[in-house]
Amino acid sequence: MAGKEFKQRIRRALDNASLRGALERFADAYIVSREQVYAGRDFESLRQRIAAIKADAASRYEELAEQFTRAVEARGGKVFRAKDAAAAREYIYQVAREHGVTDIVKSKSFASEEIHLNAYLQERGITPHETDLAEWILQLMPGERPSHMVMPAIHLPKEEVARVFSRYLNEPVEPDIKNMVRIARRELRKKFLTAGMGISGANIAVAETGTIVICTNEGNARLATTVPPVHVAIVGYEKLVPGIKDIVPILEALPRSGTAQPITSYVTMITGPVPAWKGEGEGIKELHVVLLDNGRTRMAADPVFKEALQCIRCASCTNVCPVFQLVSGQVYGYIYSGGIGSILTAFFNSLEDAADPQSLCIGCRRCAEVCPAQINIPELVLKLRERVVRKQGLSRGYRLALHGVVARPKLMHTLLRAAARLQGPVTHGRPLIRHLPLFFSSLTEGRSLPAIAGRPLRDRAKDLERPLSKPRLRAAFYSGCVIDFAYPEIGEAVYKVLGREGVQVVFPQEQACCGAPATYAGDRETAVKLAKQNIAALEGARAEVVVTACPTCAVALKKDFPELLAGDPAWEGRAQALAAKVKDFTELVHELTGGRQGPFGPPGGNGEKKQGAGEGLETGRQGSLDRQCTTSGRRAEPPGELTQAGNQAVKVTYHDSCHFKRHLGLDQVARRVLQGQTGLELVEMKESDRCCGFGGSYSIKYPEISRPILERKLKNIVASGAEVVAVDCPGCVLQLRGGLDQLGSAMQVKHTAEILADCEDE
Structure with a gap:
């Protein structure tokens, strides 16, 4: 914790x-x-170019560092390759000491902050002056930390800045932005003209030419690098690129991604020392480049984390x-x-x-x-x-929950069944828990929680598995824990809809938690154990397709299992074979009812495959999604069926679950499925793809963060004017249904499977 x-x-x-x-x-x-x-602009193409350039550079830092050093020194500059922060600080201090420097002007530099340069110099009698306006303001506020990488003082209102300036000048300053900018310009100009050294960072360093590139929106970096007689640039290895042409895509993306500008106000390229200034006659300024490692080469050698060195610090x-x-x-x-x-x-x-x-x-x-x-x-x-x-171990609570319960499915199921029998004092006979006592109370602040189902889906499965004479295909339903024990009605809807499309659905009883809670807690051991158990259980179903109505589970089965078991000769192939069969419920329905051509025949056919397995599903009945939604009851407690008053369509808004949209890419598929229902009107809410704040155990670990994220989502839902919120993730159902219940809203939250189950053929 x-x-x-x-x-x-x-x-x-x-x-x-x-x-x-x-x-x-x-x-x-x-x-x-x-x-x-x-x-x-083709953003995908642009980001691919940047990733390729930076990944290539990270694979040969030593070569590029040597090339960069030769290029800088050939032009009269000096390069110091600092192994760590201590070496970098000491080198800069010695350069300042050799030149009798007492005051330094600095442009914004993450690297200088990373090595804690300011404090080091101050302890040795040298005063560094930040010249980026926001950084200078924060420097005048001891103990205040930056709130943003690009805009470090964005959190300070103008009134607070005026108070800071008033203390600094020992005179009243009005909270007028233009006037305060003039004051800053006046005060900082003095420092530029008297400082003996200027320090900068760099956005890019070109190995081919020894050029450092600096992008800023204020003129301070140009002053810091040109006015003082000595310029020191602190450059992390990750800023290296091979050639001058490689700066183009980075310059194209950096301002657009950082501040949504087409270009920064100043793009400065420095290749070697520049002529001296300050009326000293002819001469050349000193240029020192501190090429900073401080963990970067170790990171580049790490096959997992090398990718992070592609970062261009746009925020x-x-x-x-x-x-x-x-x-x-x-x-x-x-x-x-x-x-x-x-x-x-x-x-x-x-x-x-x-x-x-x-x-x-x-x-x-x-x-x-x-x-x-x-x-x-x-x-x-x-x-x-x-x-x-791996290094610190799981917290006691996580260890008990994951190793003690989740990793032992039979015990977990026994405990859930017992909880279902004993939950009366907190449910009061309702399907939602609105208040939890004592130190559990934060879990029901801002949202209600679902009661545990009296009869889980696994106990209902035999009643739902009605044999079809000529099934279109056989599907194993992987329910996941939330559907199984909290929302079995979603599972029943899955059976109903797929059965209507000629699919024989079976429920493998040995299935367990998908392992997502363990994966998201960093508990690989438990995740591996559960992956193996689920693979064995789903193989035993002898199904052509494994269908799930939970995108988190789909990601676990399709992506996590093969990754967890990679290199294991007994399990790797089995994990990959399972992954190839996995389909999200809504995705499968779309394919069965008009999405695309594939291997399975129409409902009532002989089910013979017409293409290779895994190539798609036969559409069968074109337009079979055109259904009429007509039934009754709209209250979310308990969740009722959809109502169509007369000929008036039921307004449905769609919430994009994070995994469903960004991992599975199925957001438009879900909308097409819903739009095919007669009697439904799909209305888009604002920020439909913004997180609802659930995040599995995140809402338990950080309820104080989860709650305001949910509040913003609920405002957008209510503002949509819809009667029903459609989602494709049972976790989002839990979060949104519980949040609306706490608001006393009559809006329903339904899984797409439930909505389709409520829709009848015309």
């Missing part, structure tokens, strides 16, 4: 209305602006992260924030330092969707979590 001090930082951030408001306003505007600035991943918008960079504790920040922290600081920050990732995958360097940040966070657990 997260440490006490870390939890306190989260609480302070959530209580800071100014911080949350600023980040949310920027994020909302950013999404629109980013879409506009990328309009007409687009944090700009779209629903968690970051609530807690800001101040909570992460180190220089680099967000999911990518926790990965970098593990290598540039330590694995222990990354343990708490990585736990903030909810796994919604929005970051992977927008990353211009094609980094699969959520997957790397899970790998990092595994390493944290």
